[in-house]
Amino acid sequence: MKRFSELIQQLETSNKTNDKIAALVDYFSNADDRDKPYVIAMFTGKKPKRPVNTVLLRSWATELSGIPPWLFQESYSSVGDLSETIALVLPPPEKITDRKLHEWIKDLAALTGKPDEQKKSFILDAWNSLDTPERFIFNKLISGNFRIGVSHKMLVNALAKQSDTDSNKIMHSIMGKWQPEAITYEELIEGAHVNTDNSWPYPFCLAYALEMQPEELGDVNDWQAEWKWDGIRGQIVKRNGELFIWSRGEELVTDQFPELQFLKDELEDGTVLDGEILSIKDGNVQVFSILQQRLNRKTINKSQLNDAPVGFYIYDLLEYETQDVREKTMSERRTLLEEIVSKLQTKDVALLSPIITFNSWAKLAEIRQGSREMNSEGIMLKRKDSLYHSGRKRGDWWKWKINPYTVDTVMIYAQKGSGRRANFYTDYTFAVRDGEKLITVAKAYSGLTDKEIKEVDSFVKRNSLEKFGPVRTVKPELVFEIAFEGIAESKRHKAGLALRFPRILRWRKDKKAEEINTLEDLRQLLNSTLS
């Protein structure tokens, strides 16, 4: 595990992509072969089953370090990461072990189902034989949440470089279904498992935000415009009689959407569709907050099926009659796609995402103004002769989003951040005015520069009114303009409504707390989206 611990430290102490790739290449060239598939699994978010829950880990660590639970909590608030907090509060190790990463992982997996006492003695013994950086990794192996600033793309690039293999092939290979204990590094790189695997998805083709004037894109006839739908991007794979639905987060969500199961019978084998999972009722796309009721549920009841019926707007065709058609132009793919959709027996559930007809950029801009009425986020522009790229590629696909909603708020609470920002007040809660009172409407922790964060941090330290654990009540003085994508009714929030994707648009140093928006302003907005 020492070699892996070294890799993690190298990845963490550099913010340059090239250095990180070099560290990864170096690791995959020298590490134990049996460790490698586990590391790839970890970096691609393949979580093993948690053998021990975090409540137990916390209590054992607290007990072993001889500190009261509240002090452990304070430490955790300051560190911002549970695995790291545990690694740091424990007394120094009394012995040294040098075991391989895969040995640790296997032993941990074997703990599942064992009595707590047995788990405890194993974990405590491990803690007592590892140094702080290794303990941190060991704890991460248990919790399975290893987020280390290595994107899939970066990992794939490193593996491609190390093995001198095409990166698309590796992306396919590592995104498929495989178990680290049942595959060798070589097999994984060669993609030995993917041909026999019916489920593997293609990497999504992603769009960049349009930051120029659309006129600069040239002739309108070269472009296809569609609505940019606000749902869950999904890929539907039908091969050898099986149906799989993948989300953009590379999770299989097949069972969550019974409405789409008919595609298993109606799509030909060897068909892969790219589209958006949406709630569609009476032919209209509903707002995201309605679809949200359907997400990540183990069971779905009748009223949910009735209130938030799910449909699929199809954007593109990736595989046709078992052939990868991503190298065909979009116009060609669209023709094939239209043929497929026309053959479906079940109508009005899986639909073609409509094409917007327009003859000038000015006309399209006008149409775009109506996005909100369609419950769409704006317009997608795709070059008619574009291929279906893996990942993001500048130039062929653009998202031309409408401007977000905004509201002026005042900061009332601040909390220290986590991770990189654990010692600065970076997480803020914002309020609008409701008569004489201030009422919380959003929490946000992004959108400021490091310099501004330091400035706000210093304000918080000087203007704290009360402490509630890690949270500070702050004098309501700093005004921030918050941008958000949507608004929904919410019984859980005091304000009776919730903002979607709130983030700080800018710090309004020019405004006073008296000038912020009111709750009534937001209620009016909410009513306008529901009608």
Next chain:
Amino acid sequence: MSLIKFTNKGIYCEQGRFYIDPWQPVDLAVTTHGHADHVKWGNKAYLCHELTKPILHQRLGTDLVIETLPYNKQIDINGVKLSMFPAGHVIGSAQIRLEYKGEIYVVSGDYKVEFDGISTPFEPVKCHTFVSESTFGLPIYKWQPQDIIFNQIRNWVSDNRDKGKTSVLVAYSLGKAQRLIKNLSDYCEIYVHNSIANLNEGFVKAGVDLPDTIRITPELKKEALQQGIVIVPPAMAEGKWIKTLQQAATGVCSGWMQVRAGRRWRSADAGFALSDHADWPGLLSAIEATEAEKVFVTHGFTATFSKYLNEIGIASEEVKTQYGNEEEEEPTPTTIEAN
């Protein structure tokens, strides 16, 4: 009646009519050490340890009224017996011991318990009331012995050399810089920024045994720097000059580097958890050794640390002070080019 009061100007001894580390101008400022958050400009007179005097001259100017004391020598100020004991924080740092009618108070300023090779080692002083810092007053802060850290630094420097990179260590000009110099000068040539070189000169004049270093000037060959170690204060760490070096690799030396978030926040290439403050066990052992009945906790994790002391049976209270910003308030050093 309490011998010290926490006022909006600083820690005040009413009987003695002097302040300890005041942050507003007063008649007599008893000074624990030379960091910018503990000593301000504008006091009519200063009383400090003899090795803090050159620092005050360096930082506040030469037209100051400064009285000095060696460690362990007692003087009388308006009936209050005052003496200084080593705090082990930086060169010249002192705990201030006050005694009046048999009541003993000790104000620690900043301190660490590990010997750093250059500051006079920390000496616990028995007292009734102790004023302690709590910069690293959380159990996540447990330092490795400095030999281990210095080995890490040497390995890092050697690795940088092999890769053609220049090793730049980021450290406070007062304290951390001298500690690095003392412990690394046998390893390779050390190049220091002006603000550090100036302080070093003062120390050498005052008789401190400090190894030779080279002041960085524009004429210096970048290739020479690449073979040695460059030490700069935090304010220079992200400056333009660093970018002119041959592939600078920056290593921040600070207790905050103990936590991953601290390392990433500073966007350094390496972080070394080397601190001039006591760690969690250090704070607890120091407080225990004072046998104090009452502990006031100043800058740092004051609320947490003080709550913990109360739980383990040591009466404690947190005190709001303006200490603890040594980094932010370190005077902005002049640029290399300007000299």
